[in-house]
Amino acid sequence: MTKAPQAPNGPSAGGSPRPDVNYPLLKNGLDYLVDVVDLLATDQGEQVDARTLKYAVLHLQAGVEVLLKARLRREHWSLVFKKPENATLIRLANGDFESCTTDDAFTRLKQIAGLPLQDKDVAAVKQLARTRNALQHYELTAPAAAIETRAADVLNFLLPFITDHLLPGLDEHQTADVHQTMTVIRAQLRGIESFIKTRMDDLRAQLQLVATTTVICPECAQQALVLDADLPSCRFCLKHWEDPSEAAAEYAWLILGQSSPAPSDEGDAPVRVCPNCSNETLVVQALTAAAPHQDTILCFACAEVYADTALTSCQDCENPLPVDSGDLLCPDCTAAAFGRF
Incomplete structure (x- = not known):
């Protein structure tokens, strides 16, 4: 059955206007990455097939190009033109330029914006570009593992x-959009084995220096x-917590499988008040990189490690107290007690 013609952006069969295709530069680049991590992520023991890997490479290279130009455009819109001296705002608005x-x-x-880009990252993107060109314009025969590694190197950049x-420099609405998209991307990273290996190899030396205060x-x-x-931050996926108490609660719940107890069970709470900084950020059974099989009492706010400090509990609220302090009450309960007199 032939459909009646419709004017552009006119009402659909259901009566609602069809939305425009709207992909600003940054949103466009991130959308490519969402597709890439979705293509590359697999369940444990599975492998990415050849066709899926092909489109992951094509979309990753497209995403890189768009995101690089998004940063160039922020420096100055003319820099995205092949020849900036011929740039005009009309051609930019119409997309009528090379x-x-x-x-x-x-x-x-590097030279105009002054970004400290490393040679190894530039080389990784160039290598991926050669792979993309062969896939898109001619033919390619290469080990799947090698192609996955090239993709992982670029994701690592x-x-x-x-x-x-x-x-940095985005407005509040744009920042919220990027964070929302990055949450989707991060969720898939754990399923990309080649990326995990590449990035953790890259981070190994710096993580060894902070192993006593590093957790999953x-x-x-x-x-x-x-x-x-x-503030707590992940060196792998670059997730950043503005509130350390949220990081502590998420760690206790998602990693340790501990939920908040009933109010009458405060002494068994997985996250308690830190005697050092007085924040409710003390995880009493943390598993650190330095001691992955041993419970460590660790504060997610001040990073205090209570490895050699014996703790007791406040006789009133049961929050932790160092044994050697000799106190029976925590500072808050002490102040409350004096206030009653």
Whole structure:
């Protein structure tokens, strides 16, 4: 049956207007990445088939190019043109121009924007581009593991690039959109074995330096959530918690399988008040990278490790207290007691 013609953006059969195709530069690049991680992620023991790997490479390279140009455009819109001297706002608005190559984008980001891009990351993107060109324009025969590794190397570059060079400077609405999309992307990263190996190899040296305050990240399930004087953040997926108490609660629930107890069971709470910083961020059974099979009492706010400090409980609220302090009540309960007199 032949459908009656409709005017562009006119009502659909259901009476609702059909939405426009709207993909601004940053949203467009991130959308490619959502598709890439969805294609590459597999259940344990499974492998990505050849056709899926092909489209993952095509979309990853497209995503890289768009995200690099998104950062270039922030520096100045003319920089996305192959020849900036011929750039006009009308041609930009109409998309009527030839954009710069990936090589040019890297050069301009380093020399004009001053971004500290590493040679190994530039080489990884160029290698992926050669793979993409062969797949898209001619033919390719290569080991699947090698192609997955190339894709993993580029993903390893893109995550910090987005966090360090694209997120800063966005307005509140744009930031919320990016965080929402990155949550979807991070959820799939744990299913990409080649990426996990590549990124953890890259992080191994720096994580060894903070092993006593590093735990499994509840977002990506990698041993890379680092607690220090700053806010909790994962070196693997780059998830950042503004509230340490949320990080502690998520860790206790998602990693340790502990939920908040009933009010009458406060002494058994998985997250308690830290004697050092007075925040409700003390995980009493944390498993750190330095001691993955031994319970460690660890604060997610001040990163205090109670390895050699014996703790007792406040006789009133049962929050932890160092035994050697000699106190029977925590500072809050002590203040409350004095207030009653």
